[in-house]
Amino acid sequence: MVKYNWTEIAGRYSDSELKRIFKDRDVEPDEKVDAVIKELKRRNLISDDEIVKIQDDEAKVNSASSYVLSVRPNAERAKIAAILILVMLGIDIMKIVFDLLQLDLILDIKNNIPVSQQRVMYNTIREFLWAFLFIATYIFSIITFIQWFRRAYFNLHLRISKCKYSEGWAAGSWFVPIISLFQPYEIMRELWKNTTTLIKGYSSEDSERSGAIVGWWWVLFISDNLLSNITSRLEPFYNSVDNLIFATIASLAICVIHIILAIVTYTMIKRYSAMEHELFELEKRSLITDNI
Numbered sequence: 001m002v003k004y005n006w007t008e009i010a011g012r013y014s015d016s017e018l019k020r021i022f023k024d025r026d027v028e029p030d031e032k033v034d035a036v037i038k039e040l041k042r043r044n045l046i047s048d049d050e051i052v053k054i055q056d057d058e059a060k061v062n063s064a065s066s067y068v069l070s071v072r073p074n075a076e077r078a079k080i081a082a083i084l085i086l087v088m089l090g091i092d093i094m095k096i097v098f099d100l101l102q103l104d105l106i107l108d109i110k111n112n113i114p115v116s117q118q119r120v121m122y123n124t125i126r127e128f129l130w131a132f133l134f135i136a137t138y139i140f141s142i143i144t145f146i147q148w149f150r151r152a153y154f155n156l157h158l159r160i161s162k163c164k165y166s167e168g169w170a171a172g173s174w175f176v177p178i179i180s181l182f183q184p185y186e187i188m189r190e191l192w193k194n195t196t197t198l199i200k201g202y203s204s205e206d207s208e209r210s211g212a213i214v215g216w217w218w219v220l221f222i223s224d225n226l227l228s229n230i231t232s233r234l235e236p237f238y239n240s241v242d243n244l245i246f247a248t249i250a251s252l253a254i255c256v257i258h259i260i261l262a263i264v265t266y267t268m269i270k271r272y273s274a275m276e277h278e279l280f281e282l283e284k285r286s287l288i289t290d291n292i
Contacts, residue, residue: 006035015045022046071155071280077148078273082266084141089262091133092255098126099255103248110241146171148269149184152191152276159198159279164190185218188268195275202282209275213268220261227254 010018010032018036025033040046102123108115153170157163165173165187173183192211199209231250238247 004032006032007038010035010039013039015043018043018045071158071283072151074148074151074155074276075273077144077151078269078276081141081144081148082269082273084137084144085262085266085269087137088134088141089259089266091130091137092258092262095130095134095258096252096255098123098130099248099252101126103245103252106241106244106248110245142174145265145269146174149188152272153187155276156191156194160194163194181222185214188214188217192272192275195272195279199275199279199282202279202286209271213264213271217261217264217268220257220264224254224257224261227257 006029013021013036018040021028021032021036022040025036028036037046041048105115105119105123150167150170153163153165154167157167165183169183170187173179173187176183189211192209192214196209196211227250231247231254234247238244
C-alpha cells in the first residue's frame with residue numbers, strides 16, 4: 001500500500017485547495033485531513049476553537065442521525081402507490097368510454113338496428129383488454145398501497161409509546177373478513193391524528209390538517225366494494241337485453257365512484273407523505289438543536 005507524506009503534500013496546497021479538502025473531509029483519507037487541518041492552523045486559516053466546534057457539531061449530527069436512520073424512508077413507496085392510483089384512474093376513464101360504446105351497441109340491438117359481427121367482436125376485445133389491464137394494475141396497486149401503509153405505521157410505532165394495533169395488522173387487517181370493514185380505517189385515522197399531533201409538538205405554526213379526507217376515503221372505499229359485489233352477484237341474471245343495459249349503466253356508475261375514490265386516495269397519500277416528511281425534518285432539526 002502506498003504511503004504518502006501528507007504533511008509535506010499539504011504544505012504545497014494553496015489556501016483555497018486546503019479549504020476545499022477540509023470542506024470535503026468526509027470523503028478524504030483521515031491522514032490527509034489531519035495534515036490539512038494542521039496546515040490550516042499553521043497558516044492561521046482556522047483556529048483551535050473552530051476545530052473543536054466543528055468536531056462537536058459533527059458528533060451531534062451523527063447522534064441525531066442514529067435516531068433518524070431508525071425511521072424507515074417511505075417517500076418512494078408513497079410515490080409508487082400514488083402513481084399506480086393514477087394509472088387506475090386512467091383505466092377507469094377507459095372503462096367509461098368502453099361502456100358507452102357497449103351501451104350504444106346494446107341499444108342498437110334492442111331497437112332492431114343492424115349490428116355487424118365486427119362491431120360485436122370489437123366490443124368483446126375491448127372488454128377483455130380492460131379486464132386484463134384492470135386486474136394487473138389493481139393487484140400491483142394493492143401491493144404498493146399496503147407496503148406504504150405498513151411502513152407508515154411502523155414509523156409511527158417508533159415515535160409514540162403505544163399504537164392501537166401491531167405493525168403487522170397494517171397489512172393483515174385488509175384480508176380478514178369483518179375486520180377489513182373497519183380496522184384499516186382506524187389505523188389510517190390513527191396515523192393522521194398522531195402525526196398531526198407530533199408535528200404540532202415541534203412546530204409553533206398552527207397549520208390546519210383536517211383528517212376529514214380519511215373519512216371520505218373509507219366511505220368511498222366501502223361503497224365501491226359494496227356496489228361491485230352486488231353487481232358481480234347479479235351477473236348470472238344478465239341474460240336479456242334490458243338486463244345488459246342495466247348492467248352497463250351500473251358499471252358506468254361504479255366507474256364514477258372508482259374515479260372519485262382514486263382522486264381522494266391519491267390526495268390522501270400525497271398529504272400524509274408530506275406530513276411524514278415534515279415530521280422527519282422537524283425531528284432531525286430538534287435533535288441537532290437540543291445537542292448543540
